[in-house]
Amino acid sequence: MNGQFSLLGRERSPPQQQQPDQFIMGIGGNTVGGSSAGSNLVSGNIMGFIHRFQALQIARDSSDTLIKDLLVYAKEAEDKLRTENNRLQNELDEAKLDLTDARAAQRDLQIQLQDAEGRAAYYSQGADLYRKQNQYVVALIDGEGLVFKPEFLRQGIEGGRRAATTFRMLILEQCGDHANEIQVMVKIVANLATLAKALKADGSIQNESDLRDFFVGFSQCLSSFDFVDIGTGASNLSSKIKESANWHMGNLNCRHVLLGVSHDPSYAQFLDDVLDDNTKDLVTVLEGVPMARELSKTMVNKINYTNTLFRSDRVGKVAASGPPSGLVTVGSTENVPAAISYAGVTSAPAVSPPPTLKLPLAPRQTNVPKTAKQPPWNPGARGLDSPLKVNQSVLDNIKKRTGSSKLCNNHYLRGPCAKKDTCGFEHNYKPNAEEKVAISFLARLNPCTNGQECDIADCIYGHHCPSTVNGQCTHPYCKFRPDEHPAGTKYKSTYRNGEAYN
Template identity: 30%
Template structure:
């Protein structure tokens, strides 16, 4: 047999040697080489596939490892977040508790118009303390009924702003209190009654109380600790301006409640705020110093030229004294002057012509007594003790009904008509009425007038001393009677005859 070449001397593409002498077909060796080459190609393809799979495995393994690391980080992050969430939940719970402890309801009151009821004002310091306690209780009851979401531990704080001196004078002139110190004592009692309640004296000046209330409203409206604001200013339509600015904020509408005292001004009707009334804690009507049925008064000091206004007296003749002590009737200003204002009336009165006709003095003692200056002189009254005066005041008898036998309010009058006072009580009631200065001053020509035309209070000092031309009573400058009603000549030299 011929010798075959070594395998190392052959390439994959070498020709297959043939068997000598075979001229017919392919030799068995060539056939085997062909099959071997085919298997080798298959093995190479298989190896290539395995290598590709290994490369893919390595790549996927790297991706898997990265995903595992990311997952571990996410799991650790979630664990930290859960721990943080628990911590924050504890903080929120604690802060909610702190919010309940620090939350408060604010009551803002314009004390110049929303005024506590008369019985509380008259009682001075104890009345102020009771007013603070009642206000707190009324607010608590309101919050529990209308806002159950507010904690029962909420604090109630109140700010009342008013011109205390002016309000004191008004209350005394309206016979609500007997002296200005009554209201001051009430203010002190209110501030002392509750530590979170203050009655603030803003002094005299236009809109001082209003500005205080508005600024406090703005300051507390967005304060999260302030859960509710109760605004007392129904008498003043000026508050509708600030309320109109916040009406578009739903939170503000839900947070503000209007306190009803005196009837609301017409402008309040279009506002969506809640309204609440605290029983009879506040006066349901404004203080009216001119509720005797008379029109608006003229300033004191016009003397005999005082406008007759709408007095029921049809004709009057005012007797005056000239330098020669001759008595003469002075002309009275025209009733139409009431619409021209105080200054115009005073100017017209100053230009009145001198009287032409002189008449002899009239000594009809049933007329109105006047001194040499034409000032009305009130006859003396009985000296009732302070306890009796206070008792009669608290009876709330209608002065006009019992002392003038008339009352412009009729059945609508809020004072007592169906009581039968004794003579002593009538004398005391007359004294109470005269403790209020007449709105027509010393020139009053109403024969049935029940109010004071001169200061009835004792003079200061044993000798009745006092600064000449000033207020010489023991109230000094705080006296509600004007200066011209002090230091008066009490000698009656003439009588005004009213026909």
């Protein structure tokens, strides 16, 4: 029927197969009763979801790429860190080895430093000790210019003995408290023949042999007194005195040099050469004849014995005089011959001993009877260290430890060692009471650097030698100085006066 609408009469065509995208795009497009506007709205919403899905898909792909990149980066970083860790571990191991070597080297250097300091102290102490031993004063005399008084010369041998004894007394008077420690040496240099003729000519002696006999007695009286007959030649005489003076001034044992040259201005240049701030107090000129002006200009010290021993004028200008004032007279001279020949000295009976003079010296100590009670020794301000009762077997065992197994004195006697791991000695051992006493004794074998001035109540080191028993230092390598032992202590042959032994 034309123009008529009939549902029943409408022929239905078979449904068409749609693709998924077409289905999505066409949803609502042909719905029954749908409109064009509704179709557009649905289509717009679908496109939004599609775009969102596509964006999500892109984000997922980017996330996967990121995760892959992160995994690759982490793997590379892990490999680098593992390599760096291995390198650092190797460096740490090497550093530990270096530290061990450094500690060992430090210990060796500390030992070497202690040895060097000990050796330096030994040499310093040894020099002082060497100088204190065998100290002497020497008088070098030009016998042609500084001449003994005629009263001595005329008595020949006996006069020489008296002159020697008096000369020694006068020199020791200048030594004060050190007089009993000083040896006096005298060397007189002269041309014996020329001097004897001059003395006979001016009446000082009756025979030329008197002078020879005088010098025989002078030399025989004391082993350190000598006369040298120089023969002819004034230059030989002065050069001998100058050379001897130089030698003695360079000797540590020489405490003073006396020069009997006041009459000779030629010594002025020599004195200018040898005198300085260190030696100006070492040299004194013995004045007989008034000192030459050139010598006075050198500002050298001088001393005068013309009242008792030497004549004050030159040979040939003095007449015989009486006995000098202040001299001790040796018996009567009435029976003494006017001259004693040199040849008859050996066959003549022995002369009387030299006079006993009251010397200004401290009396020598005599042997004290063994029954006499000796006063206790006081080493100084701090006094004696408290005694220790040591078990010898325990001490021997402690001594057997060597190297790093030695027990640390500071650790066991004072409380934890401040050096800790850098200390080269044992800290982990647990000593008993007897062993601690032995450790304390061994510590005291090392001198405290402050000695008797130490004010540390619990100082572990020694303040005097702990090894001295009955006047004998029993330690073969004692580190204490002689003044840290009781007076008169006897030492082992290996003792080195406080040296740090190798």
